[in-house]
Amino acid sequence: xxxxxxxxxxxxxxxxxxxxxxxxxxxxxxxxxxxxxxxxxxxxxxxxxxxxxxxxxxxxxxxxxxxxxxxxxxxxxxxxxxxxxxxxxxxxxxxxxxxxxxxxxxxxxxxxxxxxxxx
Amino acid sequence: xxxxxxxxxxxxxxxxxxxxxxxxxxxxxxxxxxxxxxxxxxxxxxxxxxxxxxxxxxxxxxxxxxxxxxxxxxxxxxxxxxxxxxxxxxxxxxxxxxxxxxxxxxxxxxxxxxxxxxxxxxxxxxxxxxxxxxxxxxxxxxxxxxxxxxxxxxxxxxxxxxxxxxxxxxxxxxxxxxxxxxxxxxxxxxxxxxxxxxxxxxxxxxxxxxxxxxxxxxxxxxxxxxxxxxxxxxxxxxxxxxxxxxxxxxxxxxxxxxxxxxxxxxxxxxxxxxxxxxxxxxxxxxxxxxxxxxxxxxxxxxxxxxxxxxxxxxxxxxxxxxxxxxxxxxxxxxxx
Numbered sequence: 001x002x003x004x005x006x007x008x009x010x011x012x013x014x015x016x017x018x019x020x021x022x023x024x025x026x027x028x029x030x031x032x033x034x035x036x037x038x039x040x041x042x043x044x045x046x047x048x049x050x051x052x053x054x055x056x057x058x059x060x061x062x063x064x065x066x067x068x069x070x071x072x073x074x075x076x077x078x079x080x081x082x083x084x085x086x087x088x089x090x091x092x093x094x095x096x097x098x099x100x101x102x103x104x105x106x107x108x109x110x111x112x113x114x115x116x117x118x119x
Numbered sequence: 120x121x122x123x124x125x126x127x128x129x130x131x132x133x134x135x136x137x138x139x140x141x142x143x144x145x146x147x148x149x150x151x152x153x154x155x156x157x158x159x160x161x162x163x164x165x166x167x168x169x170x171x172x173x174x175x176x177x178x179x180x181x182x183x184x185x186x187x188x189x190x191x192x193x194x195x196x197x198x199x200x201x202x203x204x205x206x207x208x209x210x211x212x213x214x215x216x217x218x219x220x221x222x223x224x225x226x227x228x229x230x231x232x233x234x235x236x237x238x239x240x241x242x243x244x245x246x247x248x249x250x251x252x253x254x255x256x257x258x259x260x261x262x263x264x265x266x267x268x269x270x271x272x273x274x275x276x277x278x279x280x281x282x283x284x285x286x287x288x289x290x291x292x293x294x295x296x297x298x299x300x301x302x303x304x305x306x307x308x309x310x311x312x313x314x315x316x317x318x319x320x321x322x323x324x325x326x327x328x329x330x331x332x333x334x335x336x337x338x339x340x341x342x343x344x345x346x347x348x349x350x351x352x353x354x355x356x357x358x359x360x361x362x363x364x365x366x367x368x369x370x371x372x373x374x375x376x377x378x379x380x381x382x383x384x385x386x387x388x389x390x391x392x393x394x395x396x397x398x399x400x401x402x403x404x405x406x407x408x409x410x411x412x413x414x415x416x417x418x419x420x421x422x423x424x425x426x427x428x429x430x431x432x433x434x435x436x437x438x439x440x441x442x443x444x445x446x447x448x449x450x451x452x453x454x455x
Binding site: 024031052056075082089 | 127130131133134135137138142184185186187188189190191192193200203204207208211212214215234235236237241242243245249260262263264265266267268269272275276279280282283286287290293294297298299349354355357358359360362363426427430431434435438439442445446449450452453
């Protein structure tokens with residue numbers, strides 16, 4: 001349990017450092033408010049579109065979906081790798097089947113064109 | 120009960136030492152990188168502040184700390200501040216599971232030079248690596264600027280693509296070591312007398328690529344792309360809040376991932392005892408900073424990939440290679 005306490009202490013202190021870096025400028029910096037200083041940056045011209053969070057390329061969305069597929073599969077495979085020597089041939093075949101099914105999904109995504117960046 | 124307090128004290132001291140040393144080294148890596156870049160491009164680099172420009176990081180830090188705090192109009196203030204913390208904390212937390220050497224005795228107390236010697240250390244590395252995405256996404260979303268928004272999306276696409284490859288490339292090492300604890304992996308290499316890079320050369324190369332991608336270094340720095348995005352997701356930040364992003368991403372992250380590469384592939388602290396009693400620690404630092412130097416060297420030598428190339432290479436070449444590597448490693452390890 002002591003070892004996890006180390007992570008907790010580290011987390012609290014790191015959070016403190018992050019907090020200090022976040023507020024440092026509000027305390028140490030000058031406070032001379034000017035009219036246009038908080039105007040969003042766009043090469044010095046008036047904003048074409050004041051709301052920046054608009055549409056974006058849907059390829060990012062597809063990659064996000066694929067990440068969910070693969071990252072969770074990797075998380076499943078970590079415990080298998082640790083006990084690999086103890087579970088014998090049964091574990092090996094099961095894991096290879098698991099990876100094969102996973103790879104089938106990958107091939108499907110590839111054939112559907114989800115990995116193609118420029119359509 | 121006193122045992123508990125002693126271990127608590129030792130842990131706090133270890134945390135403070137690790138934080139102090141690596142924040143300081145991270146700050147000084149900026150000087151080193153600028154000097155290196157200067158000499159690679161046949162210029163001198165920083166030389167005016169102090170001898171050889173050695174006080175440059177302090178001057179930069181003071182300047183960043185005394186800038187006015189500006190939050191852009193239309194920004195989501197809570198998320199805007201949260202992004203700074205979410206960029207820095209996971210990058211620092213990676214250092215919690217790095218073993219810098221074998222345990223030693225100090226005043227009768229056994230001290231392990233690792234903050235938390237947990238048996239899921241590699242999993243923790245992935246957890247914190249994944250959390251780094253949120254710092255980027257939040258900063259891009261909260262800034263209300265097109266440059267920041269596009270930069271953060273690009274960076275997120277790169278990180279999530281290469282994280283999967285990273286996971287699969289490390290699986291081979293965990294298979295061989297039979298443990299996820301970082302000290303355990305180093306012990307496994309010392310017991311066999313072989314570094315895992317010999318058994319897993321493909322995984323090592325894949326890991327290096329992923330390291331560059333996760334830390335946004337050239338040739339994977341499309342999210343910075345000075346020429347088109349003017350440094351991307353952190354463009355609307357100022358002062359120390361701006362300073363945190365390169366510090367966390369370019370320096371802390373590179374150092375932490377290099378250290379983990381040393382643990383996984385390069386035998387950790389093992390090496391001939393030519394520096395006397397300090398040699399394990401020195402070997403670890405030599406290997407780690409050798410990798411950091413390699414990354415900086417690449418940064419000032421190579422051009423940048425296109426976004427299309429990065430995602431397509433990551434998913435179509437590296438992921439199948441990494442999966443194949445795991446399957447072959449499992450079969451060879453079982454039958455040989």
